[in-house]
Amino acid sequence: MTSRSMACHDLPIPDLAFRNLALALLRRRPRPSAARSHGPAVQSARRSACRYGAIPLTLALGSAAWIGAQPAQAAPAPAPATSAVVQEILDGKELYIDQQQARVKQRAAAPQAISTRNSRGQLQFQNGAVGRINRLSRLQLGAACFQLDRGQILVSGPQAGCTRSARMSVRGTNYVLEVDEQGAAELSVLEGTVEVTPLQDGEPDPQASPVTVAAGQRLQLSPEGVVITLLQLAAGDYTSILNGPLFEGFRLPLPAMGALDTYIRANVPGVRIPSVPGGSRLPGGYPLPGFIPRLF
Structure with missing residues (x-):
């Protein structure tokens, strides 16, 4: 027919x-x-x-x-953290890949671990997202996400992060993840949304429901991945993070900085993102979004 x-x-x-x-x-x-x-x-x-x-x-x-008329499409899963390139090293040279001193532009690949002592560093994951790792931190690259074993990292862009007991699934956001020596974790979502999925032996726990953490919220997790508190970030929390070691002294821009600046302008009055030393600019000479002087 x-x-x-x-x-x-x-x-x-x-x-x-x-x-x-x-x-x-x-x-x-x-x-x-x-x-x-x-x-x-x-x-x-x-x-x-x-x-x-x-x-x-x-x-x-x-x-x-x-x-x-079509059903809503699910957000694409963030790219796995199978590799990362060292972009910056601050406060000395104590940034390591598998216990070997690393250098700028050096690439690490899963399952290698990246760690710091008294230095800080900026990493670029293979999907373009960026991670700024604080002092005394350690993360391991992996197929589904990077796993932060201890310390603190700022992530800008669509990069999933994990602890031993939870996975953070994101789409183009800015968040800070911190893990203490006992394995307890704290997630601060500066902009965007993060879905936290409890893990059991490295896989999603079928008995637990994911928790969505919105912009301006802080989630605290026990070492077992149990939610302890979900709090609202105050203006002082933003100021502390933006003027702290995850921003201070870095020269290269964050890929989602424009979105962060837009959110802060609209929702956190009185807080401003500090300028980048040397006046960083985008390719072509355009000023970096988020660092244009305020006119009001």
Whole structure:
């Protein structure tokens, strides 16, 4: 059977949906003759909608109606942290890859570990996200995420992070993750949203539900991944982070800094992001978003 002779009830599901949309629109047209009878013009239009899925009509009206009828698509999973490049090392040279002193532009690959003593560093993951690792910290690169074993890291961009008991799934956000010596964790979402999934033996715990942490919130987890508290970040918390070791002295920009600056301007009055030493600029000489002087 050809497409021209195919009956409406034989159409594939997408074509049938287009046909239904076209017929509904035709029925709603404010033409008295069309409302009272099935004249030749209406019958011809309906036959065309039936035969061709009403694609030309739908495109003429815009794709919004069809797109709006589709179910929401799940956010893509962030890229795994299988490799990272050292971009900056501050406060000496005590940044290591598998206990060997690292250098700028050196690449680490899973399952290697990156650690610091009295130095700080900036890493760029293979998906373009950036991590700033504080002093006395250690993380291990992995297939699903990086695992922070101790210390503190600021993540800017769509990079998932893990502790031994939880996974942080993100999409283009800025967050700070901290793990103490006992394995207790603290997650501060500066901008964006993070979904925290409890883990059991490295896999999502089927008995526990994920927790969504929104911008401006801080989540505290026990070493076993149990939620202890979910608090609101105050302006003083933002000031402490922005003027602390995860921002102070770094020269290279963060990929999601513009989004962070926009959120802070709108939601945290009186707080401002410190400028980058040397006046960092984007390629092409444009000023870095978020570091343009405030005019109000």
